[in-house]
Amino acid sequence: MNSLLITATDTDAGKTVVTTALVAYWQKYYPSKALGLMKLMQTGQGDREWYEGLFQGQLEMITPLQYQAPLAPPVAADLEGRDIPLGTVWQALLNLQKSQDLVLIEGLGGLGCPVTHELTVADLAAQWRLKTLLVVPVKLGSISQTVANIALAEQKKVNLGGIILNCLEPRTETEIEQLTPIDLIQSLTNCPVLGVFPFIEDRRDLDKLASVVASWPEIKLPAHLNWALHNRDMNGGNQNAMP
Numbered sequence: 001m002n003s004l005l006i007t008a009t010d011t012d013a014g015k016t017v018v019t020t021a022l023v024a025y026w027q028k029y030y031p032s033k034a035l036g037l038m039k040l041m042q043t044g045q046g047d048r049e050w051y052e053g054l055f056q057g058q059l060e061m062i063t064p065l066q067y068q069a070p071l072a073p074p075v076a077a078d079l080e081g082r083d084i085p086l087g088t089v090w091q092a093l094l095n096l097q098k099s100q101d102l103v104l105i106e107g108l109g110g111l112g113c114p115v116t117h118e119l120t121v122a123d124l125a126a127q128w129r130l131k132t133l134l135v136v137p138v139k140l141g142s143i144s145q146t147v148a149n150i151a152l153a154e155q156k157k158v159n160l161g162g163i164i165l166n167c168l169e170p171r172t173e174t175e176i177e178q179l180t181p182i183d184l185i186q187s188l189t190n191c192p193v194l195g196v197f198p199f200i201e202d203r204r205d206l207d208k209l210a211s212v213v214a215s216w217p218e219i220k221l222p223a224h225l226n227w228a229l230h231n232r233d234m235n236g237g238n239q240n241a242m243p
Contacts, residue, residue: 044069
């Protein structure tokens, strides 16, 4: 499947800025390849408007489901007396994949965030066989959150490719190492840390965002992005998984 899901350990961990940087990187280094962007579903306002304002039609973007209240989807849907038709989301993803070389999917909340009354983001990632990146904020408590989220990913059999550490505020190298020690996280989770995203005040500076992604070890990150292209070339993607 030519898709990459960007999820996190919690809400406000930095999924949007990391996804924005991946878009900027892809557009700069793979300009001939079509890129799609999908928000699984949106509650309240924010992410969709951010992408539309920043990229202004430069990429194909869809948000299949939207709810007004900025709450967990099943709660927001209940307030409006609406259902959460995951089949609609799945079909929208399949349609987007047909026209794009790669589809970046921004999740919502953390891996354990409910998307329905029965399923979490982790369930969808596993059932839809989505290659997944986990964004971890550099702050106190992130080690335990990371261990818990990766334990959930293992339980649900999520295809987790690695971790991105994200600085929500200016951090020194010492602070990063003390709050989110890479060796310790990798030892506890057996999951590779692919890169550290520094605090960038101007999140609209696409060149700077792209340069951050480009600075991560090429042997790792492009392999995760190009994995989607290779998989598409080999078998046209997986369209047999069920929502």
